[in-house]
Amino acid sequence: MNQEPLSSIGAVAGESRLWRGEQAVAEALVAAWKGSRVGQVAIASAMRVREVAPARRIRFGALVVAWAGAWHLAGLVVLPRYATSGLPRAWFVAVVLVALLVALAANGLVRAWEASALRRMLSRFNFSLFTSHF
Numbered sequence: 001m002n003q004e005p006l007s008s009i010g011a012v013a014g015e016s017r018l019w020r021g022e023q024a025v026a027e028a029l030v031a032a033w034k035g036s037r038v039g040q041v042a043i044a045s046a047m048r049v050r051e052v053a054p055a056r057r058i059r060f061g062a063l064v065v066a067w068a069g070a071w072h073l074a075g076l077v078v079l080p081r082y083a084t085s086g087l088p089r090a091w092f093v094a095v096v097l098v099a100l101l102v103a104l105a106a107n108g109l110v111r112a113w114e115a116s117a118l119r120r121m122l123s124r125f126n127f128s129l130f131t132s133h134f
Helices: 004-014 017-035 037-051 054-078 089-104 108-114 115-122
Strands: none
Touching: 017 037, 054 089, 054 108, 089 108
């Protein structure tokens, strides 16, 4: 397949007013976010979180989910049926158990992620959400 028509379409699209306007709005939003107090706190917090080992971050997240699920189950005992979720209690028990298993297996999950084909594929696309943290 000839790639020249596709590259010329990309060049024309990149020069369009719509694309330039979108880029300007995106740059303004990024500048506003970085300059805002909330943005600075969020960025500083994210940098501190990145310093923590991946297994520890996974374990913390899993324990937060397990804790929330356990309190939800406790609330189901106290609250009337009409004021709670229609999901069966077994669903929340399963969520708590899976979260506890993830917390226990955090080190193994990190090792498996480092060796996974999905991680390698995402790193080829520079998908930094996953590759920069693990």
